[in-house]
Amino acid sequence: MLEISHLTKVFHPGTVNEKVALNDVNLHVGAGEVVCIIGSNGSGKSTLFNMISGTYPVTGGTIVLDGKDVTSSAEYRRAFTIGRIFQDPTKGTAGKMSIEDNLITASRKGMRGLRISLNDRKRAEFRALLEPIGLQDRLGDNVGLLSGGQRQALTLLMTVISNPKLILLDEHTAALDPGNADTVMALTQKYISQYNLTALMVTHNMQLAIDYGTRLIMMDSGRIILDVQGDEKRRLTVGSLVEVFRSIKSRDYASDRGLLTI
Numbered sequence: 470m471l472e473i474s475h476l477t478k479v480f481h482p483g484t485v486n487e488k489v490a491l492n493d494v495n496l497h498v499g500a501g502e503v504v505c506i507i508g509s510n511g512s513g514k515s516t517l518f519n520m521i522s523g524t525y526p527v528t529g530g531t532i533v534l535d536g537k538d539v540t541s542s543a544e545y546r547r548a549f550t551i552g553r554i555f556q557d558p559t560k561g562t563a564g565k566m567s568i569e570d571n572l573i574t575a576s577r578k579g580m581r582g583l584r585i586s587l588n589d590r591k592r593a594e595f596r597a598l599l600e601p602i603g604l605q606d607r608l609g610d611n612v613g614l615l616s617g618g619q620r621q622a623l624t625l626l627m628t629v630i631s632n633p634k635l636i637l638l639d640e641h642t643a644a645l646d647p648g649n650a651d652t653v654m655a656l657t658q659k660y661i662s663q664y665n666l667t668a669l670m671v672t673h674n675m676q677l678a679i680d681y682g683t684r685l686i687m688m689d690s691g692r693i694i695l696d697v698q699g700d701e702k703r704r705l706t707v708g709s710l711v712e713v714f715r716s717i718k719s720r721d722y723a724s725d726r727g728l729l730t731i
């Protein structure tokens with residue numbers, strides 16, 4: 470479904486600000502996998518998403534999506550296959566437009582530009598889609614009136630009805646209170662199975678990364694340093710994850726020191 474090979478991203482190459490944000494990343498994700506991504510600030514998680522969605526050009530390596538090499542294809546083209554949700558609930562929706570207008574925009578994207586008009590049948594369909602998030606009676610309301618949790622739930626709904634194959638969730642519950650974060654996570658799981666999606670989800674919440682998904686990867690300094698799934702993932706605890714991180718870091722440090730003393 471997604472094959473990332475030898476992906477490298479260097480920002481400001483050849484200057485004093487040179488930053489290797491991704492360093493030879495290899496990641497193959499099969500259809501239906503739900504991959505949780507953890508890693509400290511600046512480890513390259515969002516840059517990985519920016520590369521997959523085509524926000525910035527890669528420095529090296531390739532990205533194959535659904536059998537097609539998309540490494541150089543434009544962001545708007547990839548957006549037909551990829552849905553992306555950010556931490557900020559205001560990013561995925563148009564605040565000055567009504568809920569129904571936002572939904573019609575998302576469905577048009579999903580129908581690859583086919584004409585869809587807002588008739589009574591479409592409204593009934595939207596009402597049914599909005600029922601699980603409790604917004605079925607607010608079709609005409611401006612999205613700007615919604616709470617952060619409601620807005621992120623709507624963003625999620627708009628993303629899935631736009632018919633993507635892969636969704637990229639970048640800390641999409643981090644700005645919500647615990648209750649709303651749980652609701653949006655439950656909705657995320659429901660949509661992933663209902664719409665047969667493959668998902669990559671960045672989170673700073675280790676427990677969440679342990680509880681959700683089929684696979685967990687940890688990033689550090691632009692590399693994938695841990696990749697577990699199946700029983701190995703089910704056996705993880707927050708304590709064991711922290712321990713793995715510490716031991717990998719100290720091994721790195723030891724080898725760096727080793728190199729320096731040669």
Ligand SMILES: Nc1ncnc2c1ncn2[C@@H]1O[C@H](COP(=O)(O)OP(=O)(O)OP(=O)(O)O)[C@@H](O)[C@H]1O
Nearest residue numbers: 480481488490508509510511512513514515516517
């Ligand atoms: N557009 C950019 N221009 C220059 N440097 C960038 C750019 N985007 C990211 N970086 C740098 O690349 C590194 C990785 O950043 P990235 O945003 O991918 O980290 P992250 O893992 O998402 O961190 P966080 O958990 O804080 O969101 C950082 O050092 C960051 O400063």
Ligand SMILES: [Mg+2]
Nearest residue numbers: 514515516639
């Ligand atoms: Mg980030």
